[in-house]
Amino acid sequence: MSPRSASVNEELRRRSQARLLEATVELVDQRGYEATTLADIADRAGAARGLVSYYFPSKREMLQSAVHRLMHLELAAALEREPLPADGREQLARAIDAILGLARDRPRLMRTHMAGILTAEGFVQCPEQQKLAMLLRRTVAAYGSHKPDTDYLLLRALLMGAVVAILLPGxxxxxxxxRAELFHRYGLEWHQGAPPSAEPPSGAPVLPEG
Structure with a gap:
């Protein structure tokens, strides 16, 4: 049997990593961070325990990569949803809704993720985070930013702040x-993106008519 090519090996590694990251999201969402072990993750992914340590330096870094991958996939799906966005404002509306939707629908997972970022371990720069950053930067550029590198960072900070506010215990x-505050800041209409209701909540800022 001839040895596998480098491209085949790379694809196998990519699939193996993807299964591990998917298993991490599923288990932490179900059981919580402390109750999820690396052995549990490997077992759920159908992978050898040693692969976990081979690909990821720690469980915390693995979780950050897993959540960044989830955010990237959710954002990509929102931007590619039919009918395709007609302009950059619709793209930005969908991006905001995708991230806020994760905080609303997966509070345990996202609270654990944010807690990890705010600890001494800090923000992990990984390929999954870079994919998310690229999509957000592209969205800001489509919106019309002349400084996408800096405006993307501001958008990221505003989204992180909103996620923390949604998840703040007590x-x-x-x-x-x-959502209404972010939409008002960026001049977006409430009906854009995936509005949770027909009208914004009472007292929320709205764009002036015309």
């Missing part, structure tokens, strides 16, 4: 109100 902010 004093959460309603996602709809935060």
């Amino acid at each position: 004093a959460p902010m309603p996602p709809e109100r935060l």
